[in-house]
Amino acid sequence: MKRILILSTGGTIASVKTKEGLTPKLGPEDIFVLAGVDRNIASVEFKEILNIDSSLMQPEDWELIAKEAFAGLQKYDGIVVTHGTDTLAYTASMLSFMLKNLEKPVVLTGAMIPAGMPESDAHRNLRDALLFASSNFGGVFVAFAGKIMKGCRTSKVSTVRVDAFDSINYPVVAYISDDGKLSFNVSPTELTGRPELDAKWDSPVFLLKLTPGIDPRIIGKLVEMGYRGLILECFGSGGLPYRKRDLLKEVEKVANTLPIILTTQVPYGIVDLREYEIGVRAMRAGAISAYDMTREACVTKLMWALGHSSDVEDIRRIVHMNVSGEISIPSEEA
Template structure:
């Protein structure tokens, strides 16, 4: 029987009701009491490292999770992490980059409805996650939710209510799982180069959504806050305002101050290609970098991870363009 570590961090799956609203209170033992059949799949050991609403998850918590995985990897066949859904895609992306040397299967899961409530999806998701973590053919970080097995660096939460809350963006799901049976569509390729663990992120990266009428002057606060990278969520394939409320002067100013501008699309699917329209090319000519087709969660966390490795602009761009763990869509 496989030996699986179940890490709990809180989230909706662990919530109970109270006068102030739902809050995570259940520990790992309580969660498993709702899914006793899990004990028949694997030898489960429990560790609670956090017990928070995932809206409170911070970059230092990502580091804690990654360190816990590193320290436990050699003692278990797989690891399941129970996490709130609201920021799960950020955490799974960040952990994907920080654990490139991972040789085991790490699975994130959670629920849209507390496991203690009738009709909860938490029971099925937890069972599916443990089943996936027991797979000897999968290595790396995954999100298992609603019966889908998805790469941790290619998912986004796309629905606040549906059981299929997460979607695999710009690539196919790795597989599916139902009632203890796995079906793998395609095994992910190994990370590029010599994968190494680097468990650190630098949060001096800002993600800002561009909207009609937005004054670029609002972003002057980024300079005072000492941000090193600004990600602009642009229109369509990478268009930015260049007439009224033009972003071009700010991109030039940021470049002169050593701040890198990275542009991605607001669209959920497809790629950012700033060579198509004049508005995109003007930004490229002044040093802006096009992000390609990563999810916003992967882009933000990858740049935080890269910034903890180097602050050299050319090196940041080179690492950004490297497909480290399958974060670029197909």
């Protein structure tokens, strides 16, 4: 029987009703008992490292979770992290960069309905996380609603459905049936080195969603505020407006000294700066293409990259380096 460590961080799965609304109160063993998970799946031990609503999660907490998970992997066969759903995809993405070349699984999960409430999805999700954490499939993953997804490819897509997460621009890694049968959908990623904890990061990063009519001066204001990197959620495959209100000009002013990543507001698809004239202009201005990364991967990878370098070209290289399967670059551009 595999030995699995459950690290709890709070979230809906750990919440109980209070006068102030749902509040994380349950410890990891309480969650396990209330969820009614079969103890014969694995030999389980528990450790609470946080107990917060995941909207309160901060980059310092990602570093803590990464260090606890990496330490646990020295002793256990796999790690399960229970987490609130609101920022779970950000945590899963950052752990994918901080925990490199894993030979064992680290699986994040949570619930849309608290473990102690009727019709909770905590049982299904926690059971599935344990099943996959007991496999030999190394890396960082998310278990939710019968799907196992690569951590750096996962995004929350619903605030109401129990099937709240999708795998973006990447196949679901595995499916788990109602009766607990695990079916793999992709092959394990070939490791490029030994397992490594690389928890360096720097957080002054801003994600800006573009809208028609946006004032270009916002770029300069963000630089003045001390942000060290920007991610612009552009239109379509990387459209950066320059007519009447010239955002492109403002990007060009700072792109040589501050990394600016262009991602898309469309959940599925790729940023292709070579397809349209408007994208070519952005590329010439020095913008960095996110290609098919999720917004969560863009934000966390830029923070992680800034922890390793302040040079824009170094950061461009790191952003376009495939660390954990988070990015696919067309062969003609690689």
